[in-house]
Amino acid sequence: MEEMVMTDAAFAADAAAADAAMQELRLPMVTMRGIQKSYGGKPVLKDINLRVFAGDVLAILGPSGSGKSTLLRCLCHLESIDDGYIGVLGQTYAGEDDIGGVSYVAGEAERQILGHMGMVFQQFNLFPHMTVFENLMLAPVHVKHIPRDEAEATAIAMLRKVGLEEHRDKYPGQLSGGQQQRVAIARALCMHPDIMLFDEPTSALDPELTGEVLRTMRQLADENMTMLVVTHEMPFAHDVANKIMFMADGVVVESGSPEEFFEHPQQERTKAFLQSRL
Amino acid sequence: MDHLMQMVLLMLEGTEVTLEIFVVTFILVLPLGLFAALGRLSSLRLLNRALELYIWIMRGTPLMLQLLFVYFALPMVGIKLPDIAAALLAFTLNYTAYFAEIFRAGIQAVPKGQYEAAHMLGLSKVQTMWRVVIPQMIRNVLPPMSNETINLVKDTSLIYILAMNDLLRVARTIVQREFDMTPFVVAAVFYLVMTAVLTWGFHRLEAHFGRYAM
Ligand SMILES: Nc1ncnc2c1ncn2[C@@H]1O[C@H](COP(=O)(O)OP(=O)(O)OP(=O)(O)O)[C@@H](O)[C@H]1O
Numbered sequence: 294m295e296e297m298v299m300t301d302a303a304f305a306a307d308a309a310a311a312d313a314a315m316q317e318l319r320l321p322m323v324t325m326r327g328i329q330k331s332y333g334g335k336p337v338l339k340d341i342n343l344r345v346f347a348g349d350v351l352a353i354l355g356p357s358g359s360g361k362s363t364l365l366r367c368l369c370h371l372e373s374i375d376d377g378y379i380g381v382l383g384q385t386y387a388g389e390d391d392i393g394g395v396s397y398v399a400g401e402a403e404r405q406i407l408g409h410m411g412m413v414f415q416q417f418n419l420f421p422h423m424t425v426f427e428n429l430m431l432a433p434v435h436v437k438h439i440p441r442d443e444a445e446a447t448a449i450a451m452l453r454k455v456g457l458e459e460h461r462d463k464y465p466g467q468l469s470g471g472q473q474q475r476v477a478i479a480r481a482l483c484m485h486p487d488i489m490l491f492d493e494p495t496s497a498l499d500p501e502l503t504g505e506v507l508r509t510m511r512q513l514a515d516e517n518m519t520m521l522v523v524t525h526e527m528p529f530a531h532d533v534a535n536k537i538m539f540m541a542d543g544v545v546v547e548s549g550s551p552e553e554f555f556e557h558p559q560q561e562r563t564k565a566f567l568q569s570r571l
Numbered sequence: 572m573d574h575l576m577q578m579v580l581l582m583l584e585g586t587e588v589t590l591e592i593f594v595v596t597f598i599l600v601l602p603l604g605l606f607a608a609l610g611r612l613s614s615l616r617l618l619n620r621a622l623e624l625y626i627w628i629m630r631g632t633p634l635m636l637q638l639l640f641v642y643f644a645l646p647m648v649g650i651k652l653p654d655i656a657a658a659l660l661a662f663t664l665n666y667t668a669y670f671a672e673i674f675r676a677g678i679q680a681v682p683k684g685q686y687e688a689a690h691m692l693g694l695s696k697v698q699t700m701w702r703v704v705i706p707q708m709i710r711n712v713l714p715p716m717s718n719e720t721i722n723l724v725k726d727t728s729l730i731y732i733l734a735m736n737d738l739l740r741v742a743r744t745i746v747q748r749e750f751d752m753t754p755f756v757v758a759a760v761f762y763l764v765m766t767a768v769l770t771w772g773f774h775r776l777e778a779h780f781g782r783y784a785m
Pocket residue numbers: 332337355356357358359360361362363364
């Protein structure tokens with residue numbers, strides 16, 4: 294009987310252990326280890342480590358030029374790392390190769406790993422010569438070879454999800470920035486990714502249009518999508534993310550839960566950054 | 572009146588030669604120019620350099636000289652082409668260089684973000700070019716292409732020196748024989764009709780490919 298009654302401290306320790314056990318059980322979606330990257334001899338990423346588990350929403354914060362975009366772009370091979378390891382859903386995406394360098398897997402293996410990831414860019418990057426619907430259909434039909442009617446059903450469902458089904462036959466240039474960004478999200482979702490990457494998805498938008506995009510992202514997070522989000526939107530990071538990573542000058546200065554990070558920042562740089570964002 | 576009719580008929584025959592050179596050159600130059608542009612943009616260093624040299628020579632020397640070279644110099648080293656083939660070879664070589672530069676600029680004007688979006692969606696290099704980049708390139712290249720195409724129509728008159736009976740040569744022959752300037756006026760009208768049709772056609776294409784905003 295006595296053993297059943299736990300002290301608060303013991304209970305907390307137990308809960309933490311249970312949490313850790315849970316973390317171990319959850320699938321690591323993204324693993325980045327010892328990531329190094331320079332541009333023309335200038336180091337931009339200096340030994341970055343991160344792990345993202347299924348359902349995590351990781352907000353990557355930091356001042357301009359700290360390497361946030363570069364990190365995200367290295368993860369999906371829009372840039373190449375110089376050193377380190379990248380794993381996606383347990384598969385090696387980039388790592389040491391036979392000739393002692395570091396390289397990404399290629400060809401079909403790369404396409405397969407990229408298929409797990411969807412990316413939303415600051416500048417939307419929709420295909421301007423295709424209608425909204427054609428933008429959504431292109432990759433499912435021509436990359437995944439999904440039957441047309443099936444791809445159409447998915448495209449319609451995704452457009453409905455982002456609230457744009459009545460705009461399916463418009464060209465991107467006929468839509469507002471916020472609508473274009475929601476189409477870009479829908480386009481990525483049509484490939485059924487497991488991980489969504491966002492690089493400042495609202496930075497190119499007029500302030501009154503950021504809300505609709507953030508709402509769509511929040512909805513995705515509620516549906517347990519694994520997300521890595523580079524953002525300057527502090528309220529979004531605070532409310533939606535379950536992990537915060539703060540970068541400066543190519544290193545991770547501090548990371549933790551939103552409560553720890555926003556309420557009890559440890560590092561001076563973090564405090565200064567949060568001050569400047571108030 | 573009868574006389575004028577006869578003259579116009581003669582000149583229509585000359586126009587046939589002119590149009591033949593124009594149409595065949597134009598059709599050949601479109602794919603060749605595109606491949607040359609892709610080669611110029613590729614990372615294959617040797618191909619790149621070779622095309623650069625080729626374009627430099629073709630754009631840096633007069634088309635007239637190139638025509639004379641193909642027509643008179645090649646036979647000296649044992650390559651004897653029929654008249655029309657010689658003219659087509661010179662025109663195609665020359666205009667491929669110009670079109671390659673137009674296509675290259677048109678491809679380079681497509682933003683990097685388009686390639687990045689294609690990469691993320693898993694499109695292959697060929698799919699990216701064919702479905703994303705080239706359709707946008709077409710829109711970019713139509714205005715300069717329209718100019719070059721009209722130049723090509725007018726440049727066909729250079730075959731005059733190769734003793735081929737194109738529109739201009741027929742006109743001059745009649746003028747010399749009859750001491751009458753009318754054939755020159757008729758020739759001018761013929762050229763104007765051809766360039767007007769082309770201008771109209773390109774406007775239609777620009778309207779079609781410009782239907783979306785960038
Ligand atoms: N293609 C490139 N070539 C050279 N230097 C680059 C390149 N891309 C980024 N850099 C440099 O790398 C550093 C990190 O850039 P990055 O874009 O990753 O920063 P960021 O944290 O995303 O900044 P921001 O908040 O302004 O988007 C910067 O100093 C930048 O100038």
